[in-house]
Amino acid sequence: MQLNIVLVEPEIPQNTGNIARTCAATGAILHLIEPLGFSVSDKYLKRAGLDYWHSVRIYYYKSLDSLKSRFSGLPIYYVTTKAKYVYSDITYPDECFFVFGKETAGLPENLLKDNYESCIRIPMLESIRSLNLSNSVAVVSYEFFRQKGFINFKKSGFIEGEQ
Numbered sequence: 001m002q003l004n005i006v007l008v009e010p011e012i013p014q015n016t017g018n019i020a021r022t023c024a025a026t027g028a029i030l031h032l033i034e035p036l037g038f039s040v041s042d043k044y045l046k047r048a049g050l051d052y053w054h055s056v057r058i059y060y061y062k063s064l065d066s067l068k069s070r071f072s073g074l075p076i077y078y079v080t081t082k083a084k085y086v087y088s089d090i091t092y093p094d095e096c097f098f099v100f101g102k103e104t105a106g107l108p109e110n111l112l113k114d115n116y117e118s119c120i121r122i123p124m125l126e127s128i129r130s131l132n133l134s135n136s137v138a139v140v141s142y143e144f145f146r147q148k149g150f151i152n153f154k155k156s157g158f159i160e161g162e163q
Contacts, residue, residue, distance in 0.1 A: 001151065003028040003144050004071075004097040005137055008064055011037030011103045018134035024052035026141055027152065031059050031067055037102070064099070064111075071097065076118060079140055080107055081130050083119035087140050090120060092147055098140050103133050 005028050010016045016032070023030045061067045068076065075096040079087070101107035112119055122131060122139055131139070145153065 001148055002095040003141060004031060004074075004095070005029070005141065006031040006033065006064070006067060006076075006097055006099040007102075007133075008033045008099060008107060009035055009037065009102040010133070012133070013038040015103060015133045019137045020056045020058070021052050022134070022138050022141055023057075024055035026145055028141055029057045029059070031061065031097075033061050033064050033067065067097075076115070078107055078112060078115050078119045079121070079136060080112055080119050081121055081124075082106075082112055083116075083121040085120050087120040087122055088143050092144050094148070096144070098137070098144075100133060100137060106130070 003026065005019065005023055007016060007019065007030070010019075010032065016036075016038070020030055022028070061070075075093055076099055077087075077090070077092075077096060078099045080101070099107065120140070122136055124131065130136070145151075
């Protein structure tokens with residue numbers, strides 16, 4: 001079982017740092033598509049990820065096409081506000097990719113049109129444009145792991161025998 005999170009041209013280091021922390025907490029792999037809107041040595045990126053960087057597998061690509069050719073055959077879901085399917089209505093396979101667009105523009109329209117049946121959305125009120133990128137990654141990621149029964153996740157916050 002493996003979840004892969006893909007960020008296409010992320011712009012805000014704090015979002016990417018928070019997403020890296022979510023990946024560390026869940027065991028998801030983080031794939032970053034260049035160009036990045038920040039340096040990977042950015043202090044805000046490091047601060048948002050806190051001391052979890054050693055627990056995150058991160059890979060960098062020059063384009064989304066290079067990632068897709070490397071992992072051809074594996075399912076890819078494009079997370080967008082412009083989808084007919086709700087993220088929680090899909091039964092996810094044991095290994096897949098969730099692709100998220102940059103904060104200011106989302107994913108390119110042509111990419112969404114070409115992959116319309118693989119697009120998913122998080123429901124929200126009509127008057128709201130979108131959720132924060134790091135929140136969106138967390139929502140969709142935890143649905144994937146919920147469907148898998150949270151295998152390998154900590155079972156309780158309490159030490160047995162303590163209250």
